[in-house]
Amino acid sequence: EAQVTQNPRYLITVTGKKLTVTCSQNMNHEYMSWYRQDPGLGLRQIYYSMNVEVTDKGDVPEGYKVSRKEKRNFPLILESPSPNQTSLYFCASGPSIAGGPDTQYFGPGTRLTVL
Amino acid sequence: AQKVTQAQTEISVVEKEDVTLDCVYETRDTTYYLFWYKQPPSGELVFLIRRNSFDEQNEISGRYSWNFQKSTSSFNFTITASQVVDSAVYFCALSEAEYGGSQGNLIFGKGTKLSVKP
Numbered sequence: 001e002a003q004v005t006q007n008p009r010y011l012i013t014v015t016g017k018k019l020t021v022t023c024s025q026n027m028n029h030e031y032m033s034w035y036r037q038d039p040g041l042g043l044r045q046i047y048y049s050m051n052v053e054v055t056d057k058g059d060v061p062e063g064y065k066v067s068r069k070e071k072r073n074f075p076l077i078l079e080s081p082s083p084n085q086t087s088l089y090f091c092a093s094g095p096s097i098a099g100g101p102d103t104q105y106f107g108p109g110t111r112l113t114v115l
Numbered sequence: 116a117q118k119v120t121q122a123q124t125e126i127s128v129v130e131k132e133d134v135t136l137d138c139v140y141e142t143r144d145t146t147y148y149l150f151w152y153k154q155p156p157s158g159e160l161v162f163l164i165r166r167n168s169f170d171e172q173n174e175i176s177g178r179y180s181w182n183f184q185k186s187t188s189s190f191n192f193t194i195t196a197s198q199v200v201d202s203a204v205y206f207c208a209l210s211e212a213e214y215g216g217s218q219g220n221l222i223f224g225k226g227t228k229l230s231v232k233p
Contacts, residue, residue: 042206059220103150106159107159108159109159
């Protein structure tokens with residue numbers, strides 16, 4: 001089944017404890033991205049990757065890191081999480097056309113709470 | 116600047132009613148893509164449709180239909196004969212295809228929460 005998977009789906013952690021949210025897709029998509037969803041603010045892009053070893057900042061990159069060593073994986077790293085990073089996180093992937101992705105397909109989401 | 120406006124925050128209908136969700140967008144690009152996504156209570160984001168700026172043909176898929184009008188910068192979504200399973204938050208989104216800025220960044224509207232009552 002073609003899908004984007006994220007782990008963990010739910011995570012409660014404490015301020016300052018490094019964490020990684022994994023994202024994997026089995027559709028051979030070049031483009032991958034991370035979004036966060038917050039009440040009243042909607043969905044905003046954190047980072048994106050046009051292809052392996054190519055990553056760039058989205059609208060709200062502060063406090064996050066990403067890497068793209070393999071085509072299928074795009075982990076989101078929070079080196080020192082803070083309570084304002086409590087959010088619902090979505091990973092997405094899509095086939096690339098000139099200038100960007102075609103359609104982005106989303107993973108199931110990761111609900112993160114930072115105490 | 117790019118922007119997507121979904122003026123209807125919440126809509127409540129009774130099953131079998133038709134309902135239209137409005138979406139108005141702003142962009143300076145001549146090449147762009149418009150999307151609708153569904154977020155059911157379970158929380159995932161489900162892709163419904165993608166339209167590019169050069170294709171103004173309306174689209175129908177079962178009970179769903181979309182009306183794209185460049186003249187009014189609108190991309191409205193109609194559900195015919197609504198069902199309880201249609202209850203969800205629906206997001207309209209815009210992606211600009213021309214270079215500059217974050218490529219592929221989906222600019223989402225704030226969403227419309229649709230409640231379909233039996």
